[in-house]
Amino acid sequence: MKILVIEDEPQMLDNLVKSLEQEKYLVETASDYDSALEKVTVYAYDCILLDISLPGGSGLSILQELKKQQKSDGVFIVSAKDSVDDRIAGLEL
Secondary structure, eight states, X not given: OEEEEEOOOHHHHHHHHHHXXXXXXXEEEXXXXXXXXXXXXXXXXXXXXXXXXXXXXXXXXXXXXXXXXXXXXXXXXXXXXXXXXXXXXXXXX
16 A cells, blocks of 8 residues: 655654554655645555645645546545634545
8 A cells, every 4th residue: 555644744754654664554755735746646645644734835735636636545634733614624625
């Protein structure tokens, strides 16, 4: 299984990658909006772990791009944001 972890906080990114690799998943990472957008545009993933707040842009915009390209990558939103509006926007996308 190929997983993309999009997270800008280094400690959280490191913890997620170590845990997933320990379970024998193939893991790629992106820590800012531009590199994340490039990876989701060019490659296919079985699963994407997505932070909403990224340097350079919003994870919700990445969800919009996935939808626009009709990609079927599974997405889990991993975020410290807890506003109802963000939750609704993420679910709608």
